Each structure stands twice: as C-alpha cells, then as structure tokens.
Amino acid sequence: MASMIFSECSTARLLPLRCHRSCPALSFLVGCLFPLTSSRLFLTSLSFQPRASSTSVSATIATESSAKVIDGKAVAKQIREEIGVEIARMKEAIGIVPGLAVILVGDRKDSATYVRNKKKACDAVGINSFEVHLPEDTTEQEVLNSISRFNEDPSVHGILVQLPLPSHMNEEKILNAVGIEKDVDGFHPLNIGRLAMRGREPLFVPCTPKGCIELLHRYGIQIKGKKAVVIGRSNIVGMPAALLLQREDATVTIVHSRTNNPEDIIKEADIIISAVGQANMVRGSWIKPGAAIIDVGINPVEDPASPRGYRLVGDVCYDEVVKVASAVTPVPGGVGPMTIAMLLSNTLSSAKRMHNFN
Numbered sequence: 001m002a003s004m005i006f007s008e009c010s011t012a013r014l015l016p017l018r019c020h021r022s023c024p025a026l027s028f029l030v031g032c033l034f035p036l037t038s039s040r041l042f043l044t045s046l047s048f049q050p051r052a053s054s055t056s057v058s059a060t061i062a063t064e065s066s067a068k069v070i071d072g073k074a075v076a077k078q079i080r081e082e083i084g085v086e087i088a089r090m091k092e093a094i095g096i097v098p099g100l101a102v103i104l105v106g107d108r109k110d111s112a113t114y115v116r117n118k119k120k121a122c123d124a125v126g127i128n129s130f131e132v133h134l135p136e137d138t139t140e141q142e143v144l145n146s147i148s149r150f151n152e153d154p155s156v157h158g159i160l161v162q163l164p165l166p167s168h169m170n171e172e173k174i175l176n177a178v179g180i181e182k183d184v185d186g187f188h189p190l191n192i193g194r195l196a197m198r199g200r201e202p203l204f205v206p207c208t209p210k211g212c213i214e215l216l217h218r219y220g221i222q223i224k225g226k227k228a229v230v231i232g233r234s235n236i237v238g239m240p241a242a243l244l245l246q247r248e249d250a251t252v253t254i255v256h257s258r259t260n261n262p263e264d265i266i267k268e269a270d271i272i273i274s275a276v277g278q279a280n281m282v283r284g285s286w287i288k289p290g291a292a293i294i295d296v297g298i299n300p301v302e303d304p305a306s307p308r309g310y311r312l313v314g315d316v317c318y319d320e321v322v323k324v325a326s327a328v329t330p331v332p333g334g335v336g337p338m339t340i341a342m343l344l345s346n347t348l349s350s351a352k353r354m355h356n357f358n
C-alpha cells in the first residue's frame with residue numbers, strides 16, 4: 001500500500017549486490033518527562049550514564065523529530081570496554097586469553113569485510129583470533145576438518161562459520177559440527193532448541209537478536225507485556241529474535257513474505273524488530289505512534305555521492321519513522337556494531353565457562 005508520507009525512501013535504488021541522527025539512553029529520562037511522540041524536542045548534546053557503567057555517551061535529539069535515536073555504536077563501544085576489562089582480569093588471574101576462530105569460505109566482499117571487522121574488534125579487546133579462509137570451490141569435508149581442529153583446540157573458545165556458505169555446501173551439516181560449547185553464534189540446533197523451550201537455557205544466544213534485546217534493555221524500553229512484531233523469520237535473526245522477545249514476556253507476532261496485510265499487524269506493535277533485507281520497506285504510516293523500532297536490515301543503495309558508490313540503509317524508512325516512533329536504531333550505527341559486541345561477549349563467556357572463572 002502506498003504511503004501518504006513522501007520521503008527519499010520512495011526513490012532510493014537498491015543495489016544489485018547479490019532513512020539517521022543521534023540520541024541514546026536518555027530514553028526513559030526524556031521519555032518520562034516528555035510524552036514520546038507529541039514533543040518537538042530542541043535538546044542537543046545531552047549526556048547520560050548508561051546502566052551500570054562509568055562511560056558517558058553524548059546524545060543529541062534532532063529538532064523536528066520526536067524519536068530518540070538508539071545509538072548502537074556508542075552502546076557497543078561501552079560493552080567492548082567492559083569486555084576488555086574482564087579479559088584483562090581473567091588473564092591476570094588465571095593466565096587464560098579467550099580465542100575466537102572464524103571460518104570464511106569464498107570471496108564475497110561483504111563477508112570478507114565482516115570477518116575483518118570481527119578480527120579488529122577481537123584485537124581491540126584482547127581476544128586471540130584464528131582465521132581459516134578457504135576457496136569458494138573447497139569441499140564440505142575441508143570445512144568440517146577445520147571445524148574439528150578448532151573443536152579440539154583448547155586455545156579456541158568460540159567458532160564462527162561465516163554465512164552464507166557457497167550453495168554446494170550443506171549449511172545444516174556444517175553448523176551441526178560446531179561443538180555446542182564453542183557455538184558463539186548460537187546457531188547450533190541444540191542451542192536454538194533450548195532457546196525455544198521454557199525452562200531450558202541455551203549455552204549461547206545468537207548475537208544479532210541478543211544485541212537487539214540488549215539495546216532495548218539499555219534504553220529502558222519495557223518489553224514485558226508489550227505487543228512485539230518481528231518482521232522476518234530467518235534462522236539467524238528473525239526466528240531467534242521472536243523467541244527472545246517471548247522469553248522477555250512480550251506477546252509476539254512474526255510477519256514474513258506470505259503475511260497478509262502486514263501493515264495492519266505492524267501498526268499494532270509497541271516494539272518492532274525488522275530483519276528483512278528490503279531497503280526502506282517499513283514506512284512511517286505503518287508505525288503506531290510511540291513504538292520502539294529496531295532495524296536490523298543492512299541494505300546497500302546506490303549513492304553516487306558516497307566514495308563507495310553506495311550507502312547502507314535499513315529495512316525501515318528512517319526519515320519517516322523517526323517522526324512517529326519513540327525510539328529507533330539507525331543504519332549504520334545501530335544493530336550492526338551490537339552484533340559484533342555480542343560475539344565478543346559470547347566468546348568471553350565461553351572462555352569463562354570452560355575455565356570455571358567468574
């Protein structure tokens with residue numbers, strides 16, 4: 001259905017590669033003082049102290065927009081600092097340094113970039129990183145051999161197989177081979193199964209959904225009792241995000257490509273997590289005033305003004321939604337950095353668990 005709100009979201013061109021401002025967790029503070037969607041705020045450069053931390057993050061609220069921008073980049077930085085401190089403490093106490101192994105198959109540019117960013121993030125917090133890069137035409141057995149080696153290596157506490165894998169490989173077989181105690185992506189069926197079951201605890205929760213929930217928590221956005229809609233049902237984002245929201249006592253609806261009247265369902269939601277992969281699909285008119293929106297989508301769109309020739313946008317038409325929502329994550333700088341921070345966190349937890357260190 002065409003939106004009545006016009007913006008550049010109507011014109012952005014999706015690249016055939018295979019809407020942002022800022023203000024963090026003054027959410028509940030400002031939220032309490034100003035009804036979220038009615039105010040036209042003129043605050044700039046506010047500082048706040050995110051939960052349980054000594055790091056202050058500066059925040060601005062753009063004029064003419066009422067939503068707070070959920071600053072994933074700033075929160076992720078803070079989490080990385082907390083992780084760095086813990087890693088130093090563990091090393092000092094028991095001489096153990098966490099290790100993360102990444103297996104990359106093929107030459108996808110985006111995958112190579114993500115792997116490089118993970119390595120950088122590991123280096124910055126003091127996690128040892130191990131990388132295996134196999135050619136596109138490698139055999140499944142080669143990948144399984146690499147996983148076995150890392151499963152047996154005591155200096156490796158986390159194993160990540162970068163997705164997507166080449167089409168000739170059986171993703172299920174490969175992900176099943178990762179030892180569940182090293183499954184820092186949380187993609188092993190045993191970990192996902194435990195996530196889905198009441199009274200069971202997974203050893204690891206998938207990083208992107210975990211990052212989404214962490215952002216809601218750190219911004220004081222209540223989940224319990226709220227209506228949540230997850231758009232997308234993939235194994236790596238949508239489905240586990242819905243399970244996590246349910247564990248947090250939200251009432252959850254999943255919207256997917258075969259859903260009838262998605263806008264009507266989305267319009268009921270207090271919390272929206274979108275993980276679709278369609279640039280600017282979610283329009284301002286689809287949003288209940290005051291909803292909180294977590295945009296997982298990473299979509300390249302043509303942009304001749306950008307040095308790369310493209311820029312990244314989310315699934316959500318930011319410029320429209322920011323006028324209706326109470327809080328929204330930008331792309332870039334929202335969920336993406338949180339994914340990496342959660343990976344580091346899972347790797348640290350894994351090393352602590354293996355060495356019985358608290």
Ligand SMILES: NC(=O)C1=CN([C@@H]2O[C@H](COP(=O)(O)OP(=O)(O)OC[C@H]3O[C@@H](n4cnc5c(N)ncnc54)[C@H](OP(=O)(O)O)[C@@H]3O)[C@@H](O)[C@H]2O)C=CC1
Pocket residue numbers: 208231232233234235236237238255256257258262275276277278296297298299335336337339
């Ligand atoms: N920020 C981050 O850290 C991360 C970002 N991403 C990004 O998130 C996005 C989603 O990734 P991923 O889950 O792997 O993608 P998938 O392609 O695996 O899944 C997409 C999901 O969206 C659904 N969908 C597709 N079109 C529509 C539509 N028009 N309306 C409603 N639902 C639709 C699909 O439905 P159906 O099941 O019916 O096909 C599917 O469930 C991508 O942009 C990806 O780049 C991914 C991982 C991490």
Ligand SMILES: Nc1nc(=O)c2c([nH]1)NC[C@@H]1CN(c3ccc(C(=O)N[C@@H](CCC(=O)O)C(=O)O)cc3)C=[N+]21
Pocket residue numbers: 113114117160161162163164185207208298312331332333334335336337339340
């Ligand atoms: N086994 C596996 N685990 C994953 O977690 C996994 C994966 N495979 N395959 C691909 C997706 C995608 N993903 C992202 C991670 C970080 C950013 C990120 O940091 N994005 C930056 C922008 C980066 C840029 O500018 O290119 C941001 O949103 O600010 C994005 C996407 C993890 N994934």
